[in-house]
Amino acid sequence: MAEVFLARQTGMKGFEKVVVIKRILPHLAMQERFVQMFLDEARLAARFNHPNIVQIYDLGEENGSYYIAMEYINGEDLRSVVKACAARSERIPMEHVVKIISAVLDGLHYAHQQADLEGRRKGIVHRDVSPHNIIVSFEGGVKLVDFGIARARSEISTTIPGRVKGKHAYMSPEQCQGLELDCRSDIFSAGIVLYEL
Template identity: 45%
Template sequence: MAALNGKYVLEQRLGGGGMAEVFLAKTVGAEGFSRTVAVKRVLAGFSDNPMFATMFVAEAQLSAKLQHPNVVSVVDFDRDSEGRLFLVMELVEGTDLDGLMQTGMLPLAAIVAITIDVLRGLGYAHDLGVTHDGVRGLVHRDVSPHNVLLSWEGAVKVSDFGIAKARTASDATASVMIKGKPAYMSPEQANGEALDGRSDLFAVGVMLWEMLCGRPLFAGNTTQETLARLMFAPIPTPRQMRADLPADLERVVMGLLARERTQRYPNAEAAIADLVMCGDN
């Protein structure tokens, strides 16, 4: 197969969505240098859409700012010979959290460790300092088990900040489009309100609840049913589902899952501190 822009050989399609597909690829370098990477390439037609192209370019620019052990790093961005936009990312060889959860109940220590690492990656993005272009923090907006990657070596990385939105001084209070997976979005996201990092914390709370309880929390048969459960259904405490769970861990879960964001953990660091205490007990 011809190398993409003379630099990347696409070897295997790994998956895709409605707007882009992801490939396993290898770099083509001098003296036989090679590195395995993941290439996210926009489907034909979308790259010519000015609105989509702007969104995708923004994704690349924002993602490139994220350099953290618990965030998938972006290494390149370009257009191919057909004009299609593509993003080159580090390849995480392993599985995603959804796949791991499908294998059955996870050990409590592993659940706590995974959640702490996810929060570390998100907290880093939320706390990005002001840069020359006014970026003062990124909200992921689409945290879910599919976007948490786990390497065979045990690394945990948050992927796909593709719909993340930089909170600039001009739009920090602006309403935003509803994006993300309904079963993991926060109530304020479902309502189309302006978001901050606490919205991502709610999604982490849903994942933590599901890892502990071994079943979906809000997911219904339709989007409407899922959103109705998200907004109005009573949230069972983890110990209602599993009496063996520690009370302090349950408090962390419910602190992440508060429907009113002012009642949630204020930031990822606060939740991490309590989870570390749970792990030590």
């Protein structure tokens, strides 16, 4: 759905910051459904301010294609970390596994607890918790990324009923069946990640 680039954000007097630019793929830029999902991701994730969720800095448009500027994490996705360990016939040490999953659950809890100005929960569900969407920095930080298929009960464009989104191996039974989801589905997915580690 999107392509990702490493970039430098520059400003006055030598200001410079490394960022990630996520741009909707050119062949999808004219398809309203994909554009709306991309814009929904930016609007939803821009509200988050949590150490275990990647930060969104900007949403823009260039030459008819939307892009999101987001925090760069100097590290690897958890899938790559697991593969590197397996190549050496090793496993991630249990104390690191606990730290990683705790950080993911902290980030999910924060997203699940988001409320509007009247205090009503927004019903945010990530819907794609998997090793691909967990980044482990070389400094030991853990960030949840890609709220591209996340859903807020009220504010986000509706998903086509029965349409299943996410990586099947990490889906809860209700997600596989295309049923209504809540935060428990994300927790189930995090449990599968924990089991694999």
